[in-house]
Amino acid sequence: MITYDSITKIFGTGKDTVTALDNVSFTMPKGEVVVFLGPSGCGKTTTLRLTNRLETLTRGNIVIEDQNIMDLDIVQLRQRLGYVIQAIGLFPNKTIAENIAVVPKLLGWDKERISERIDDLLQMNNLEPELYRERYPAELSGGQQQRVGVARGLAADPDILLMDEPFGAIDPINREEIQNEFLKLQANLKKTVAFVSHDIHEAIKMGDRIAIFDKGRLIQYDTPEVILTQPKNKFVADFVGSDRALKVLGLMRVSDVVNRRPKNIVQGGDRSPEALKFLDARGFRYGIVIERNRPIGFVTQKSLKYEEGLVRDVVERYPLFLRGKTSLRDVLSFMLMHDAGTFCVVDEDRNFAGTVTYNDIQKAVKESYADEAESDENGGAV
Amino acid sequence: MSTLRFIVDNFDEVMYLSWEHIWIVGVALLIATPIGVVLGIVITKHEQFASRVLNGANILMTIPSIALFGLMLPVLAIVNMGLGKVPAVIALVLYSQLPIIRNTYTAIKNVPPSLVDAGRGMGMNKWKLLRELEIPLATPVIIAGLRTAAVMNIGIAAIATYIGAGGLGVYIQQGIARVYPEMILSGAILVSLLAIVVDGGMAVLERLTTPEGIKVQRKLAR
Known part of the structure; x- marks a missing residue:
């Protein structure tokens, strides 16, 4: 569980300040995927980056399982939170296996354990270990690279996964596939996932809950069904689109x-x-x-x-x-x-x-x- | 032909002077590399010093070598080292700074910020990031800086003969004084050859230090 308690982030000093987040509070329940949704500059990515302290809070508290993140060692905090980023962020000079091994190595796991974990993770992400372990990121397609990105985020089996537009750089067909794969994984792993997206389709598909941001404020925080059927105001209604009846249909089954x-x-x-x-x-x-x-x-x-x-x-x-x-x-x-x-x-x-x-x-x-x-x-x- | 005869006839001396030349340049590079690389990395982390350091190195580079020797002479004369190999090596170390610092700085700066972010977000500290990501990616470009410095230094070392540093410049200087064309040419040709060979060698080193994953990336991008 992650609790955001009146968090505020102000960038810059003196007269050149920008308020990226203004007094935002909400709670992410354990084991759920919460999508942070909104147009660019709305504060969704800032919220994510505040969570692993890549940015520092100006005011407010973020509490993970009863521990205030400011009381934790910054490196330990980050190693506890799996991190999957937008441009995939695989290290081009390391093999796939070495990329996945980054956090386990930081945590001092022994070689055998790391090696087993790499094979497990590759298999979990539908990549044949023998085929991919020793390859370099450049040899993989965008979709495969992103699968490795997810594997790397899961490497040390963190309870919480922070994903910053993880599937944004992939073509639509592969994105659909990798989203489905991730949902299948998540059904077993039950991680608490913070998932930044600007795509309403993705948010509806991936999210157990959606947090809609605009201009640094949290506008609505609800399940996809409620967001679609009861948008809180015009901004949300516009953002989910005038075709939201069709989107509701996307959530309903035969x-x-x-x-x-x-x-x-x-x-x-x-x-x-x-x-x-x-x-x-x-x-x-x-x-x-x-x-x-x-x-x-x-x-x-x-x-x-x-x-x-x-x-x-x-x-x-x-x-x-x-x-x-x-x-x-x-x-x-x-x-x-x-x-x-x-x-x-x-x-x-x-x-x-x-x-x-x-x-x-x-x-x-x-x-x-x-x-x-x-x-x-x-x-x-x- | 007579130039070749000169080289053959004076083979022992040619070898000695070449060795002396390589020694001056080599020692200067060995000293200059750690200084330049460390400075280059430091200014990527402390951006406020970057322009000052780069400008400083730039100014050093603009001083003509013969003038720099002259400037150092009175200062080093205090410790009785105004002439010889010491001032030559010092001058070459100073000249090497710009290519080495600039290449190191640029190379580290060119590591994609998203990669650095990913590393930080996973809990890598500054040192780990440098060792496992930034330096490996920057190495070929840093080596390219060393290559520029080495080739440039071979030329400047030829002038250092005027302060008694020795090396192949001796043939050029004495050849001019004695109006001895074969001697001048021998010196000039050998210095040029040395520069070409070192340049080639550094190019190979550049390729060898490129991380395997980057080579693969380049090959596929073509």
Whole structure:
């Protein structure tokens, strides 16, 4: 746990002073990723650099697990906090193994322990140890270098990780991948992570909580869902963007809205006239066709009308099936791409698990914005 | 051809004077290097002295060598060392300072700040940073400074013969006095050869001291 207690940072002296941080207080819970978000010059990086004392506090206190950082030895403090930086910051004159070994060596670990740790960390970050240990940073791609950067930050197994726009220098495709890898790691390691970012997408994806800064002040500190659905003022609303409904969808999963027992089910082995009668009687325009508990497609009343044979012979196939963990943002995108209002959800064994319709998604978004009108008024007053 | 004959006929003396020349330059470099490198590093950490130190070294460099010898003569005469190898070595040490300090300073300053930040953030102290990051990255550029100093000193040492320091300048000076072209040429050619050989040798040293990771980086950047 890290507690920031009315921290203030003023750069410069005399008349040329700049207040980088103005009386900011918040608490980072143990084991969570907190994203420090905001435009450049908002104080997010300063907050991070105050934490490992690369900058010195002007006023206020930072307390890590009941210890004021000013009472700790500066070198010991830094060795306790893993540090991963923007431009990756790997030492070009050292091999990958030597780079990862920096902090363990400072801590005086013996050679064998360091060597084992290096292999573990490389494996953890999907880099083959035999292949990468003795290479130099220049021989690695940007994404691989950043993985080594993360490995180096984790080298001495710190409880706390400070990450300063760690994935900022990587192309979008690799960034997505490395973000996913980091989230997977974090799910096991449960580090307390301070993560500086200027990218709202990244913040929503990575953060358990988001701290939004502007001009040295902490504007809002909440979970991504709350930030998106109840932005505190116009600045936050603008920063998260007018497409924030879509971003909320990015946070919601198919499993949140799936209709597990749809009524418009017909079996592939049914005869078309019977199926048509069934749909007509209940007022369904279309039916989902299931065979041996697996969805195979759908039929509409129109397509059944002049058919005599089995339903399976006239079925229109779905272009894809959803999984429980698919995000609603992707689902909506599929709906637009394939001009479809309904998709089937399947489980791991490809068995039918329910449906998601456009209406389900709309309802879910509406519910998450239940108090939007109210907060907009508040926002206007600020 | 007659110049070559002169060198062959006086081979022992040629070897002796060459050795003397190398000795003066070598000893001067051995003394100048630690002074210049330490000063260069110190002014990167205490930026307020940087311009003063660099300007000082610059002024030293602008003094013509023959004038510097003249200036030192009365001072060193007090300890009875106004002439000979001592004032020559001192002058070369002074002249070496600018290339060595300037290259050291620039090289350390050119280490990317993000790397220094990363090191500090991981808990490396100033010494560790210097030893493991800054000096390794700066070494090739520092060696380049030594290379400039060495080549320059070989030329200046030829003039030091006027204060009785010996070396290959002896042939040039005496050749002129005796109107003996073969002698003048021998001295001139040997001094030039020495400079070229030392320059080549330092270039190799420069390559050898470049960290492996940086070589790889350069190769891939091409």
